Amino acid sequence: MTLLEPHTSAPTTTIAAYAEGATKIYGSGDTQVTALNKVDVSFPTGEFTAIMGPSGSGKSTLMHSLAGLDRLTSGRVVIGDTDLSVLSEKDLTLLRRTKIGFVFQAFNLIPTLTAAENISLPIDLGKANADMAWIDEVVQAVGLGDRLDHKPNELSGGQQQRVAVARALASRPQVVFADEPTGNLDSQTGAAILDFMKRAVQQYQQTIVMVTHDPVAASYADRVLFLADGRIVDELRQPTTDTILAALRSSSNR
Amino acid sequence: MWNITRRNLGANKIRLALTALAIVLGVGFITSANVLSDGLRASFGSLAAEIVQGTDLAVSRDDDVPLTQTELDTINNVEGVRIAIGEYNTDNVYPTRADGSAVLPEGPPVIANSWTLDDQLNPTTIETGRAPEGPGEWVVDMGSAEREGFVVGETYDIIVPTTEGLTSAELVGTFRFGENNQTNGATLLAFETNTAKELFDADNFGSVSIATDGSRSIPEVQEDIEASLADGYLVQDNGDLNAETTAEFNSFISVFAWVLRSFAIVALFVSIFIIANTFNIVMSQRVRELGLLRAVGATPKQVRRAVMGEALVVGLVASVIGLGVGVALAYGVEAFLNAIGADLPDFDKPLTLPTAAIGIGVGVVVTALSAWVPSRKAGRIPPVTAISGHDGLDTQVGKRSIVLGAVLAVAGAAFTGVSLFGGIDSTALLLGLLGAGAAILFVGITLLSPLVAAPISRTLGAPIAKVYNRPGVLAKENAARNPKRTATTAAALMIGLSLVSMAFVVGQTLKSDLNELLESTVQADYAAFPGVDGLVPTAVADDMDAAPELDHVVGVKYWSTEVVGSTPLAEGVESDVEVATVDFDRIDEAFDLNLLEGSYADIDDDSLAIRQASAEEMGVGLGDTVAMTLDDGSTADMTVAAIFKDASIFWGVLVTDARWNTVAEQENYDWVAVSAADGVSQADADAAIAAIGDKYPQIVSQSSTEYREEITSQVDNLLYILSGFLGLAILIAFIGIVNTMALSIFERTRELGLLRAVGMTRSQMHRMVRWEAAIVSGVGALLGAAVGIIFGALVVVATPEEILNNLSIPWVSLAVLVAVASLAGLVAGFMPARRAGKLDVLQAIAD
C-alpha cells in the first residue's frame, strides 16, 4: 500500500472516539461559564471531521476533553475502548502518546530536535519498538527530502506543519486532533497540508478531528459539526465551501 | 521609572529569592569572618588583661635574651619597687593523666610557670590544697583539673624538657586564674621557683614582673629602672603589656580572619557570575516589556536605571539578610573549626557597626557590578521589540565577547605569570597580583567557554541519551542549545572546582614528592618524634640503645644560624640556614642523603657537610670555607668537607656534636631514627618500640610507613579543610544552576507543554530537566578540573624544586570530584524539574 494508490475498501462503521453527555463548566457562582453543555458526539474510524463555530463556542474545550488534555465536569469520553474519565494522570499521558495525535496552530515542534526526530518523538518517548516501515512511509509522505535532518528553525512554516502532521500520524493513533493547523499559513501552503491530511484519512483510514474557522479548510472534511454555546447545533456531510458558508449564515441568524 | 522597578520586584518573587540567595550567602560568609574575628579579639583581649592584671611594670631585653639574677637584684634596689620577681615559664612541660596519657597542646596551649609568691603579681589564687613549696610538687588550674581528672594528693608523671624527659610530682593544690578561671582552654600549671628552674631546663628568667610600693608614681619608678639598667632593656607599664599581649593574640586572629575572608571573596566572586547570569536571562525574557517601555518613550538611560534600581534593591535586602545569616554562620564555622580540632573558647558573636557596614557595602557593590552589563544590554533593546518580541540581543556567541575573552585570558595569565615567576618579594603584592590575575583569567575563560560548552554538553550527554532515550537526548540538546547561558551558568562551578582541583594537584605532587624522597632517604625502620612541639629527651635514645631488639639509633638536632659563603648576599636577604647534627659514625645506618662529594669521615669540628642547593646559593664548593655564627655571637670558619643532595630531612649544613654545642644550647633531640637490631623480628622490634612509647608518653614512635602515611594524611586533611571552605562557593554555584534551570523552564513553557501533550510523562520530564542540570554541572566540573590541573601544574613549576618537583596529577580523585559535582547537578535540578512537571499542559499550549 502506498500513498499514491487510492483507497477503495468499503467505509468501516467502527467508532474511533466518542463523547457522551460531555459537560464542562468553568468557575462557579456568578462567573460560571458552561463551555460544553451535554454534548454527544462520535467519530467513526477513517472519517475526517471539521468542527466550526464562533469564538467562545467551546471548540477548543471539546477538542481538549476528547484528547485527554482536559477533564470533563460530567459525562465521559471514550477513545477506542478506553474510558478517559477513569484514567490516572500517567495513563492519560501514555494514552496521548500511543492513541492520539496532535497538530496545533503553531509551536508544534521541539526546536532542539531535527524534523525526523520530531516525527518519531511520541514513539521514541516510549519503550515499544517502532514500526519502522510505517515511519519511513510517513516520512516519505512528508516530502521533506534532505531537510529531514534540519532543525525546525531551518524549515518554512508549511514544512513545519507538514512535519507536525507526520508526527501526529507516526504512532498510528486512534484519532488525530488538529486545532486550526492551517491558521498561520497562506492559502496555498495550507491547501497542501489539508491534502496531506485528507490522504491520510483516505488511504490509511486515519480518523482526524480538526477545528477551523476557515470554510475552505473545512471543505476538505467528510463532515462538519457546528458548535454554538457549548452545543452541537448543526451537521453537514460531504461539505463544500458553499454549503458550509450557507450553514454558517443560517446558524448565525438563529 | 521607580514604579516599574517596584512592580517588577513584586512580580518575580522566586527569581528574586534565588538571586538574593547568592548574595545572602556571600555576604553571610564575609560577615561571619568579621563576627568571628571581633568575637575572638574581645575574648582574648580580656584574657590578656587578666594575665597582666597585678603587674605595674615589667622588664625584658630588646633582643629577648632572658634576664639574670644580677639584673633582678638591680631592679629590686630601685626606690619605689616593692618587689620584682623573676619568673620561669615554658610551653614544653606537660602533665600526664592518671592513665599515663599526656595533656598535650593540641589546640589551646599548655603553659607551665614558676609559682609567684607575691599576691599582687600572681594572677592566680589557690582554690584547693596549697601552693607548691619544693621539689616534687605542682599545682594546676581548677578547670583543667576537672577536665583532665587530676586529683589533689595524687602523684603524676610530668613530661619535662630535661635529658631524662620525665619527673614525677604530687599535685598539692589547684588554683583559679583571674576571676573566673577563664583560660580559653589553656592548661596552666606551676612549680615552686627553684624546681621550675631545674625542670624547665632554664638558666634565666623568662620575664621579670614588678609591683611598686606606692611611694612614687609608676612613671617615676619606670624611669629610674631604665636608668639603672644598661641600654637594650625594655621597661613596660601595665598598659604597654596589655597592648603587647593583645597585639600578639590579634595578629594571630587577623591571619585567621583573612583566611576566612579570602574564601568569602571567592564565594562573592562566584556570586557575581550567578547574579549577572540571572539578570541576563531575566532581561531576555522581559524584552517585550522593556521594548514597550522604549516604545512609549522611556529613554535607554531610564531603562538602564530601572534595571539597575531593581538590582540594587535586591542587593540591599539580600545583604541585610546576609548579616543575620553571617552571625548564624559564625556559629557554624566555630563548630566546623572545633570539629577539625581547633578547640576554640566560648566567645560572643557580636555584629558590630563596621561589620554590618562592610557586609551591606560588599553585597550592594557586588550586585551592582553583576547588574551592570545586563542593564547596559537592556538599554540597547530597540522599541520595535515591543511588537516583534525578538530581543535584538544576540544569544549566539558573539565575536566581540570571544575577542574580549581571549584578551582577558591572556592578560590574566600574564598577571598570574608575573606574580608566580616574577620574583616579587612583597607577599601582599604577590597575593594581590595573583588574585587579580586569577579573577581576570576566570572572566576571560568564562567568555571563551561558550565555544566549547555545546560540544562538551553533547559529549557528556551522549551516554545519557543512550540510557534515557528521548528525555536523555532532549536533556543533552537543551544543555547545548544556548552555549552562552550554559557556559555562564557553569562558570561559577568551574571557578570553585578549579580551585579545589588545583589544591588536589599541588597536594598530590607534595605527597608523592615527599613520599619518594623520604623512602629513598630514610633507611631507619622507626622514627621517634616529640608528640608536640618539644624535643625527644636523650634518655629515650639511651633506652633504645639499651634495648637488645633495637639498633642503629641516630638522634637528630636542628637549629638555625647565619652561615655566609663567598657569594655576597643582597640587602635584606635571609642568610640563616638550618644547622643540624647527627653522629657521623652512624649516619649511614639511618640515612642516605645522596652524598655527592667528599665523605663524612673527613668531617671534624672545623668542617661541615652542606646541602648542594645551599652550597650553590653561597657560592662554595668542596674545600671552600664558610663563616658560621656561633651561640656567643662570634663566627667560626668551617671547611666544606661533604656535599649532599637530600632535601627532605636536612636543609642546610651538618656539623659534629662538639661543634653543635658552640652553636646551640640544645641537648635533646628533635627526633630519633632507630631500626630493628639484626636478626630481630619486626614484632619484637615493634614491642620494644611500644614499651619505650609507654614509658615516655610525650613521644610518638612510628614505623617508616606510618610516618609517611601520616605526612600524606596531613596533606589530605589540609585539602579537606580547603575543600570545605571552598564548598560555599560551590554551593553558590549550584544555586546558580537551580536559578538558570528555573528560568529556562519558564522560558520553555510552550515547548514543555507540547512534550506533555504528545505523551511525555511527568517522570520523563523530571528526568529530562534533572539531567540537563547534571550536564551543565558536568560542563562546569570538567572545565574546572581542566583549569585546575593547569593552575596546579603552574604552581608546581613556579615552586622551588625542593618543595614541589615531579608533577603528579590525582586522576582518580579528580574524576570522582567531577563525577560527584556532575551528579550533584541532579539534585540542583530537582526543584526546576518539579516545576516543569507541575506545568499546566492546557495553559502551556494555549498561550
Ligand SMILES: Nc1ncnc2c1ncn2[C@@H]1O[C@H](COP(=O)(O)OP(=O)(O)O)[C@@H](O)[C@H]1O
Ligand atoms: N480555563 C478557562 N477558564 C474559564 N473559562 C474558560 C476557560 N477556557 C475556556 N473558557 C470559556 O469557555 C468557553 C469556551 O471556550 P473555548 O472552548 O476556548 O471556545 P472556542 O475554542 O470555541 O473559542 C468560553 O466562554 C471561554 O471563555
Ligand SMILES: [Mg+2]
Ligand atoms: Mg479556541
